[in-house]
Amino acid sequence: MTKSPVIDPRRTLTLRDVSEASGVSEMTVSRVLRNRGDVSDATRERVLEAARTLGYVPNKIAGALASQRVNLVGVVIPSLSNMVFPEVMTGISETLEDTGLQPVVGVTHYSPEREESVIYEMLSWRPSGMIVAGLEHTDAARAMLAQAGIPIVEVMDIDGAAVDSAVGISHYRAGRQMADAILAAGYRRIAFLGTMMPNDHRARKRLQGFEEVLSRTGLALADREFYSGGSALLKGREMTAAVLNRSPDVDFLYYSNDMIGAGGLLHCLDRGIDVPGKVGLAGFNGVELLDGLPRKLATMDACRLEIGRRAAEIIAAKHPDGIIGGEVIELFPTLQPGDTIRRG
Amino acid sequence: MTKSPVIDPRRTLTLRDVSEASGVSEMTVSRVLRNRGDVSDATRERVLEAARTLGYVPNKIAGALASQRVNLVGVVIPSLSNMVFPEVMTGISETLEDTGLQPVVGVTHYSPEREESVIYEMLSWRPSGMIVAGLEHTDAARAMLAQAGIPIVEVMDIDGAAVDSAVGISHYRAGRQMADAILAAGYRRIAFLGTMMPNDHRARKRLQGFEEVLSRTGLALADREFYSGGSALLKGREMTAAVLNRSPDVDFLYYSNDMIGAGGLLHCLDRGIDVPGKVGLAGFNGVELLDGLPRKLATMDACRLEIGRRAAEIIAAKHPDGIIGGEVIELFPTLQPGDTIRRG
DNA sequence: ACGATGGCTGTTAGCGGTAACATAGGCGAT
DNA sequence: ATCGCCTATGTTACCGCTAACAGCCATCGT
Numbered sequence: 114m115t116k117s118p119v120i121d122p123r124r125t126l127t128l129r130d131v132s133e134a135s136g137v138s139e140m141t142v143s144r145v146l147r148n149r150g151d152v153s154d155a156t157r158e159r160v161l162e163a164a165r166t167l168g169y170v171p172n173k174i175a176g177a178l179a180s181q182r183v184n185l186v187g188v189v190i191p192s193l194s195n196m197v198f199p200e201v202m203t204g205i206s207e208t209l210e211d212t213g214l215q216p217v218v219g220v221t222h223y224s225p226e227r228e229e230s231v232i233y234e235m236l237s238w239r240p241s242g243m244i245v246a247g248l249e250h251t252d253a254a255r256a257m258l259a260q261a262g263i264p265i266v267e268v269m270d271i272d273g274a275a276v277d278s279a280v281g282i283s284h285y286r287a288g289r290q291m292a293d294a295i296l297a298a299g300y301r302r303i304a305f306l307g308t309m310m311p312n313d314h315r316a317r318k319r320l321q322g323f324e325e326v327l328s329r330t331g332l333a334l335a336d337r338e339f340y341s342g343g344s345a346l347l348k349g350r351e352m353t354a355a356v357l358n359r360s361p362d363v364d365f366l367y368y369s370n371d372m373i374g375a376g377g378l379l380h381c382l383d384r385g386i387d388v389p390g391k392v393g394l395a396g397f398n399g400v401e402l403l404d405g406l407p408r409k410l411a412t413m414d415a416c417r418l419e420i421g422r423r424a425a426e427i428i429a430a431k432h433p434d435g436i437i438g439g440e441v442i443e444l445f446p447t448l449q450p451g452d453t454i455r456r457g
Numbered sequence: 458m459t460k461s462p463v464i465d466p467r468r469t470l471t472l473r474d475v476s477e478a479s480g481v482s483e484m485t486v487s488r489v490l491r492n493r494g495d496v497s498d499a500t501r502e503r504v505l506e507a508a509r510t511l512g513y514v515p516n517k518i519a520g521a522l523a524s525q526r527v528n529l530v531g532v533v534i535p536s537l538s539n540m541v542f543p544e545v546m547t548g549i550s551e552t553l554e555d556t557g558l559q560p561v562v563g564v565t566h567y568s569p570e571r572e573e574s575v576i577y578e579m580l581s582w583r584p585s586g587m588i589v590a591g592l593e594h595t596d597a598a599r600a601m602l603a604q605a606g607i608p609i610v611e612v613m614d615i616d617g618a619a620v621d622s623a624v625g626i627s628h629y630r631a632g633r634q635m636a637d638a639i640l641a642a643g644y645r646r647i648a649f650l651g652t653m654m655p656n657d658h659r660a661r662k663r664l665q666g667f668e669e670v671l672s673r674t675g676l677a678l679a680d681r682e683f684y685s686g687g688s689a690l691l692k693g694r695e696m697t698a699a700v701l702n703r704s705p706d707v708d709f710l711y712y713s714n715d716m717i718g719a720g721g722l723l724h725c726l727d728r729g730i731d732v733p734g735k736v737g738l739a740g741f742n743g744v745e746l747l748d749g750l751p752r753k754l755a756t757m758d759a760c761r762l763e764i765g766r767r768a769a770e771i772i773a774a775k776h777p778d779g780i781i782g783g784e785v786i787e788l789f790p791t792l793q794p795g796d797t798i799r800r801g
Numbered sequence: 802a803c804g805a806t807g808g809c810t811g812t813t814a815g816c817g818g819t820a821a822c823a824t825a826g827g828c829g830a831t
Numbered sequence: 832a833t834c835g836c837c838t839a840t841g842t843t844a845c846c847g848c849t850a851a852c853a854g855c856c857a858t859c860g861t
Contacts, residue, residue: 128818168604172581175818176817194543256512343745482811518847812851821844824839824841828837
């Protein structure tokens, strides 16, 4: 607006302002503020002093455009409201901390279309890398990621084809493993309780692995119950009540996540049901919340922190020039039997 | 690197590529992609087709620099791992959704220094607005925010001086209100259990209000216990056990958040303590987790969703030219007595 | 027929930095 | 003194896009 030479006191400052205030060229100021190249101590002091008193904040937009370098890493996750993704974020942040890279979060609410648009939006800021939850994306999203020319890490899941790198666990195998443990403990009439969401591919894969093991033993799920939305703990209670009413003879409840599992556990204890004698329970995730429950729910930890760390390491690794990528890192969750499965 | 005229197939695309592929000027392409200005339908189609087949993703860095407009809103919060801030985020996202603005999250881990650096980092991207949790900041951070020339909204708390606008509740008053309710129910030997963190100013203010009411009635806290880190639910149990051992005659436990309150409640129920007859309990926040507990913990909701919404509305409101700002919106939490305070 | 009008497209000049190169001294070795 | 070389600083040319303005052409009223 103001093209007049009159100095607008509310105009935001530029390098030129600092340069004039300290009597050196803009380039020198730039060098001081980025700690790059040789600058004499006297000059450095003068510049820093000027920048400080003016309250100069550099414009990274201009800097990024000129240098073709952006210190941002896009992180695309389905949700922030269940404990799992925040913990992945923690792992990412920790690891990125001393690399100068900064995570930027986008949330998709489990919608593929939203995911596509979030990815598009993020790529338009030309980040140095992208971390995306899951392997399932729209074709357009996959194409954009593949073309972006930056490291891409798909996290949480490794059952499928990755665009570039991947870090996660096999949910399919996790489901099988839990089924094995449950069968080994002698349970036979097993019910599944989980989310309705058709786009929660990881829960789907766990269930698939789980059912495969059952059917190979000549069994099938005795009952199943789905939910969506609401307080997971409360939903867990309600679903459990529904299942136990409908199928009084079930002897095991397999939940797609720990939160509803915890609700189910509380319900069983309320009803005075013998856990794990009459009914066993298991969840998934290994959330620390469980530590405070009256009885420890059987679960499998999803290696969330570790996944975040490893993903960030891949992004931060300066694959100098030749972008290598294409790593797939499988982590192995451990079964935590807790107190809700009969001990062999 | 490649200054040669040879086309690098991995070079990222620019407007020029789309312009050449569709036979119109860059400017026209830009207009099509932004839906701005008049473009004939035929041209529009041709451009969109070209952009789609090439897989062009605009460079917002260049766009932002040229237009001096950035569709980002910085959101600075202490943590993602307790349910409260994600819910504020939800309110913000919802409201920003149809404004073209996009939230960018930064996490401070309750450290003022980290907060300062996160704010600096964010301002250097020249966002359209900033939403920052709390009113307590370093002098430098406050100065940067004040000088930024964009709307600033400080959220959660209104007990103090705002840089620009503020949306939140009075935690001081919330503490007083809870104390009134507890005293009214006849409890007299009251203990406080809360976080150690010196930078959780809101918990501090609640406690301050709480103690003021007690002391005005000639009472003082019968005991107090602090924690930091770890599973809040478990910590709640442990702290509660410690307090009940040390001070067997307390008749009320006031927790600084619902999560430890829930742990405390579970502990009391385990021990078969008469709640709320012998011992009453109350927390703070109104997290939906509580709905699934065996007994509903008394709490006060912190209006988190609403705070997020109102803050985003202030940012999104196109205060055309004349930046008005300076609004302070106080919300009023409601006391939810639940089942853990004796009913008068 | 003619300027006025309006729809559509192109041209020019930056936005605020940084890479790359150029330059001015100062100093020791020859 | 001459040269080379290093240190400290300045100059120039963009990065990829958009605001602002300048054309051009068909249509329209008179």
